Structure formats: structure tokens, C-alpha cells
Amino acid sequence: MKLSHFDYELPDELIAQSPAARREDARLLVHRLSSPDRAQHATVADLPQLLEPGDLIVVNDTRVRRARLAARRTSGGRVECLLVERLGDLVAGGAVGSRSLWSALCRPASRLKVGERLVVESGVADTPVAQLVAIEREQRADGGPGPHWTLELLDADGEVPRDDEALVERIGDVPLPPYVERAQGPDDEDARRYQTVYADRLGAVAAPTAGLHLSDALLARLAGRGIERASVTLHVGPGTFRPVDVEDLGDHPMHSERYDVPGATRDAIERTRAAGGRVVAVGTTVVRTLVAARDASGLPRIGSGATDLFIHPAAPERAGLDVVDGLLTNFHLPRSTLLMLVAALVGTERTLALYREAVEQRYRFYSFGDGMLILP
Incomplete structure (x- = not known):
């Protein structure tokens, strides 16, 4: 067909x-x-x-999930990240050794570097509300770079969040489809x-x-x-x-x-x-x-x-x-x-x-x- x-x-x-x-x-x-x-x-x-x-x-x-996060690089460049899937479980209460790892689509993906730290900001006076650390980029079967990154989510102080799902729901935007246009973002x-x-x-x-x-x-x-x-x-x-x-x-x-x-x-x-x-x-x-x-x-x-x-x-x-x-x-x-x-x-x-x-x-x-x- x-x-x-x-x-x-x-x-x-x-x-x-x-x-x-x-x-x-x-x-x-x-x-x-x-x-x-x-x-x-x-x-x-x-x-x-x-x-x-x-x-x-x-x-x-x-x-x-309110999975779309607007982040800023240390250089000042903007990155949009969509948290697609949570990788593993974060123990409630931020147990020692636990990490909040996510498979994410980032735009632009090609400019991120392993180890780079992004600052997630709210729309109010660009206040930092969380951080994202680029852990690794997915590899395609042919060995080339894939579209997804593994990101670690941290709170505004750079610590493991006590409840990462609640943090994402508080700081993220609803991921409307690309054909639904919102000049000021979703409300x-x-x-x-x-x-x-x-x-x-x-x-x-x-x-x-x-x-x-x-x-x-x-x-x-x-x-x-x-x-x-x-x-x-x-x-x-x-x-x-x-x-x-x-x-x-x-x-x-x-x-x-x-x-x-x-x-x-x-x-x-x-x-x-x-x-x-x-x-x-x-x-x-x-x-x-x-x-x-x-x-x-x-x-x-x-x-x-x-x-x-x-x-x-x-x-x-x-x-x-x-x-x-x-x-x-x-x-x-x-x-x-x-x-x-x-x-x-x-x-x-x-x-x-x-x-x-x-x-x-x-x-x-x-x-x-x-x-x-x-x-x-």
C-alpha cells in the first residue's frame, strides 16, 4: 500500500x-x-x-503531563524540552542515590552538550524554578545521533526534587499539538x-x-x-x-x-x-x-x-x-x-x-x- x-x-x-x-x-x-x-x-x-x-x-x-519546559543555556540561548518519559522511579522523599531521569525531545537538540546544565524559568520575571542536566544523547541504530536526550531534572537549588512529577506539573506547560497556535503559549x-x-x-x-x-x-x-x-x-x-x-x-x-x-x-x-x-x-x-x-x-x-x-x-x-x-x-x-x-x-x-x-x-x-x- x-x-x-x-x-x-x-x-x-x-x-x-x-x-x-x-x-x-x-x-x-x-x-x-x-x-x-x-x-x-x-x-x-x-x-x-x-x-x-x-x-x-x-x-x-x-x-x-505538563511536559513542555522552556529552558535557558548558560550562553543565554533558549532550549525547549519535552519530557517524553520518566526513566526509572524516583523514591518519594528524595532518597539518597535517587535521580529524576527523563527521555526528552529538545529543540535545538544539536547544540546541547553532555554535562551541560540548563535553567528552567517561569514566565514571571524569568525566575529559575528548576534545572536540567544533559546526560547523554540517544544513538540511532546506524550509530548517528537520535532525537532524544536523557536529562536529569533538579530543583531550583540543583538538588534532587522530593516529588519530581509534582515539580513538572507546577513548572511545565501543557504540550499542545504543533498545529494549535498560541502566541503567548497555552493557558x-x-x-x-x-x-x-x-x-x-x-x-x-x-x-x-x-x-x-x-x-x-x-x-x-x-x-x-x-x-x-x-x-x-x-x-x-x-x-x-x-x-x-x-x-x-x-x-x-x-x-x-x-x-x-x-x-x-x-x-x-x-x-x-x-x-x-x-x-x-x-x-x-x-x-x-x-x-x-x-x-x-x-x-x-x-x-x-x-x-x-x-x-x-x-x-x-x-x-x-x-x-x-x-x-x-x-x-x-x-x-x-x-x-x-x-x-x-x-x-x-x-x-x-x-x-x-x-x-x-x-x-x-x-x-x-x-x-x-x-x-x-
């Missing part, structure tokens, strides 16, 4: 720069696989009527709206955006209609924004992300299936998790793991999509792995036809945009 099969034209003004006033006010393009030539136009608020009692929605309960409202209402387990650097449409009130209405909810965790990494840049999809190096499937979620899926209900994934991250964890019975294995599955229409992993019956998702970037996953479920030509219809109907695209519901 070729990369060029996943192109579509999108006017810049349809890239949403802010979310709908209320989460469930987002528009919803409904596509039923049993009626491939028709689409229904609704809103996310209609979801309880679009689903049936006995259905199960599965959400991703990852929590987005508190961005931090609230770029987080699902059920976010629980800290570790993502990007939101599972389909879940941004679900409010507490809407979840209560779904429950009142007899639609159950279960959770998985997949910590979304920066690779979710990485475009595919090779023409042959089989040559694309897929990023890896960590996931966890609780026993209660496997039980809920098994119970729903036995009763004839449908399993509807809220977001491509949930699909990726359930397919990666799927066992021979068609149910997800309980426990944690990491997945680098690249699910596209020609991938053998496409067979595992029977673990879900439906999908609530956003409108994704051209040539993205997320668009290709949707195409694996719907079909490439039909997916692009739906995207063209969404453009014609002036739907809003990407993370803060509108949604699409795929049902049997």
Missing part, C-alpha cells in the same frame, strides 16, 4: 484552534458500516441515542480542555483526543441509558504526530507506546459480548491497545506492555480489529498513522470520501475539532 493513498485537501481554516464551547457540542459524522453510502450528521450530545443499552464504551484514562483553559474528564494515570504527552468530547454530564446520560464504561491506559507519545514519510508503508518505523489493560476491562468486554452488546472504542489509542493485547479468544490480555503496532489496511494486524465493533474518533492529519488505522476499519476509499464530506460540511479537524462515529 502506498502513502499517496492517504492524502486529502484541508483548508487551514478548518484546523480547530480551540474546542467547542461544551465538550459534547462538537459535531459528529456518523458512519454505519452496514450502510456504506450514507452518513448521518449529529452532535456528540446525541451519543446516548446512537448507542444501544448493553453497549460498552472503552476509554483511555491516561493523563497528559489554564488549554490545560483543562486538553485533558479528558476521566484522566487518571499520568504519563501522556498528547491527549487521547476522541475522549475530549465526553463530559461528566454526557457520561452520566450514557450510564443512565444502560451503556457501560471501561478503561484502558495507553500513554500517548510524541510519535502520534509524526507523519509517515516513506512511500511504502511497510518501511515506516512505528513508535512504541506503553499500555495497561485492567482485569475489570477484560471482564466488561467478555460480559458485553456474551450479552450481544457492542464494544465501542473511544479513540484510536484504545483500538491500538485492544488489538495489541488481543489473545486467541479475541479478548485482551490483562496486564501491561508496549506496542509498536502499525495498523493500516494492508497490515496483517488488521485482522485483530474484530476486538471492537465501533469507534469514536476525531478527524486526523493526512498521511498519518491514525488516519490509516481508521481506513483499516472502514476502507481507504470510503474513509477519504467521508473526509471529503466533512470538509464540504465545514467540520472542524484535528485535536480540538469535531468527531466521527463508526458503527456496524
